[in-house]
Amino acid sequence: MGPRLRGRSTLRTILTPMHTLIRFAFLAMCFGIVSSSLAATPPGVSYDSVAIRLLESGLRNCEAFQMLKELTSHAPHRLSGSPDAARAVDLTKKMMEQRGLNKVHLEAIMVPHWVRGPVEEATITRSTSKKGTKLTICALGGSVATPKRGIEAEVIEVKSFEQLRTLGESAKNKIIFFNRPFDPTKFNTFETYGGAVDQRSRGAVEAARAGGVAALVRSMTHVIDDVPHTGAMGYVDTVKKVPAAAISTLDADMLSKLLLQEKNIRVRIQLTCKTLPDTPSANVVGEITGSEKPDEVIVVGGHLDCWDKGQGAHDDGGGCMQAIEVIQLMRKLGVKPKRTIRAVMFMNEENGNRGGKAYATAPERAGEKHIAAIESDRGAFAPRGISVQADSSVLAKVQAWRSLFERMYADRIFPGYSGVDVSAIVERGAAGFGLDVETQRYFDYHHSDNDTIDKVNPRELELGAIVEALLCYLISEEGL
């Protein structure tokens, strides 16, 4: 923390609320003059005034939302390798150019190309009370297809891999139904997700190991509704690849009840998904070049790809648009950061993280020093703080800026994970930061048809961009 900031912090403690109010009103009044004449934070311009101006300028127009509307309407299903992902690359490059970012360019990568296919169905084929009932399912990302006529087998329910292993012969030739729900007692929804998602990511492998013929996985959400949630799953070379699908929570509960009431329930599953050869794609990159240390870089980004369900509005169109907005806000205010602030739209976070890895190792990185990498990928909800993935001295430095984020209620600064896309940059020595947000509703939408633009509040989205802009600015001025 710089001496200037330390001085101000002491001063703040003796300012009365009335002083703050007067100062706020004065700054608001002369906002136009200050914003157009300010260059590279001349002496006397406090960080606090920059924070106020970022806040006012951002909330006046909420432009991140206008951009997100454009992205989600023109390229809603941006799964890696898809036509919409290619459209999103072109569109965001244009957005950056139109908004005057420097050095806008694409960095080419090859990405996996999985397609869902037109048919994904599940029907109860043996039951005295529910025969013929359709179950709402969707293929998990990366799944193999079923044979053309589907897989028809008895269903067996388990809550854990341990339980599955105890079943022995009785799991053979069954559809393994993984039905461990989200733990509702935890406050942290990401922790809850972490406690259930092994069923989705490894369910097919564990099902096949037990002799099962398919995996049916309860959707990763707190909500009980009829919308299945997709997401990445994987195979291992040594185990047979069996198809895997998510089932809506409503149908998971119904099926579970039915299994208690009746014996030998059978279900037919049909999936027509497939994996095509890898496809060319790109990360989209643009920046505001540093005025004093252009080779020291602060990355701010999100992932441009999303699942083919919904519109990827929260996950992670919002994070991408916020990154562009960070630079747009600075340009509008005439802020000239000392170090380079670079917006990166990473491609392929959902099923490979090829974009994140390629960015960190690209030849373009030679001669650059990445000091920080900031990711917003927890939904476009109201910001609550910043998680810091760095050593304790960096954490202490950023925590000393806490009061500057109080105005946005985003002053929770704590050690924690940054994000998948920036993880390779962080591994190479940059400090990692994650925009922490209010996440109680995130998994209502995540990876499903529910993740659409109407679920995003323009002001909450913008506040996230403002917090990121302020963090970028402070790091740019002070270093780490």
Ligand SMILES: [Zn+2]
């Ligand atoms: Zn995401």
